[in-house]
């Protein structure tokens with residue numbers, strides 16, 4: 502998978518937030534971890550992650566090769582961000598989610614593709630090798646066909662602010 506050539510189509514995340522995801526992936530090993538990502542941006546402007554919201558893996562099948570974010574966690578986040586319900590709209594929104602691949606590369610699996618029905622969401626995948634985070638990648642669903650496309654994941658030393666997007 503090659504990253505898109507259009508500028509800005511990346512996802513930026515601060516080192517502490519990326520650390521949270523990496524730690525969750527290692528703690529869950531050899532099962533898969535999962536959670537949600539709140540932030541700003543879109544496919545063309547790129548994304549900035551402002552918050553990582555961990556979830557229990559509530560998949561009914563084997564947690565070693567499948568994941569499912571707790572629907573209550575998702576509901577609560579979307580209501581808090583004003584994406585559902587009558588609450589005030591936040592400038593953040595749910596931009597994606599993350600999960601881990603224990604002892605598998607951080608490439609989307611066939612199972613992931615089968616579950617990818619929300620083209621707006623970024624998929625962050627953590628490859629975990631014998632309990633240690635190996636590689637973290639980000640993917641979006643290619644709008645024209647049903648394949649994933651990897652996008653650059655940029656780790657930033659500090660927390661990103663909304664203004665960063667306007668500067669880029």
Ligand SMILES: [Zn+2]
Nearest residue numbers: 602609610613
């Ligand atoms: Zn997966």
